[in-house]
Amino acid sequence: MKFPNPYTLQDIAKIIDCTFVGDADFEVLGMNEIHVVTPGDIVFVDHPKYYDKALNSAATIVLINKNVDCPKGKALLISDDPFRDFNKLTTYFKPFTSANVAISSSAKIGENTVIQPNCFIGHNVTIGDNCIIHSNVSIYDDTVIGNNVTIHAGSILGASAFYYKNRPEGFDQLKSGGRVVIHDNVDIGALCTIDKGVTGDTTIGEGSKLDNQIQVGHDTVIGKKCLIASQTGIAGCCIIEDEVTLWGQVGTTSGITIGKKANVLGQTGVTKSIEGGKSYFGTPIEESRVKLKELAYIKQIPEIIKQLKNK
DSSP, X not given: OEEEEXXXXXXXXXXXXXXXXXXXXXXXXXXXXXXXXXXXXXXXXXXXXXXXXXXXXXXXXXEESSOOOXXXXXXXXXXXXXHHHHHHHHHHHSOOOOOOSSBOTTOEEXXXXXXXXXXXEOTXXXXXXXXXXXXTOEEOTTOEEOSSOEEOTTOEEEEOOOOEEEETTEEEEOOOOOEEEEOTTOEEOTTOEEXXXXXXXXXXXXXXXXXXXXXXXXXXXXXXXXXXXXXXXXXXXXXXXXXXXXXXTOEEOTTOEEOTTOEEOTTOEEOSOBOSSOEEETTTTEEHHHHHHHHHHHHHHHHHHHHHHTO
């Protein structure tokens, strides 16, 4: 998430009521999760295990719960609860605002685009030309939709990320201030759910086609010309490269990459990153030719046992 204007380190410290290390006029341009940070961004870290990763990331401002040695060219925001204060910043820069109407006055809808009854179109949504948005679709604030996009009934674009901190009093949600971005010529089936990024974008690339009842987690990037079949669940922060096929009921863990032109067969659990240009099957995932051979051998076990007993 980039701020509407540059802020100073001192400005941000005042917003969240914390101390800082660095020049008071140090420039702050935005805030992001660690996998998408760029210079000028704030990243937060609240566990010593991840201090080095945050301090050595592209982010130049680190919101941290301990005063540590600050790398050259960077600044620190010292907080007793970085998770809480990251949420404060999200609320400050991306506050929730009720629409009270079916289609927000700030939404921009292109030529020849059809919006069917009972849809909700939130603030600052952009929808391109020649789109069809079928009934009962909800499109949350700041979503960007390209040209020639079809979204079938009951789908939801822009719900919050499934991202929680386990506290003694219960689960505390990390607030989502990101977007959903749908490129041109994408088809989205009925009852799909595409969560917005925490601070960045959840993206579906040009020409990709999603079947019904698919979940896409926060900050996931789906490439061009991908085919994703029904009941697939893609966790947050995944990268699905171009021309990947995911068949029905595939599930992924978070933070993995599926390489270009990979073909993942139905009911596979993608538990790790996989190379492109190959076919995969099973849980844990393996190349399909290997997994299918294993299953064939397993079927032979009763006969082998029988032969051993008869000796």
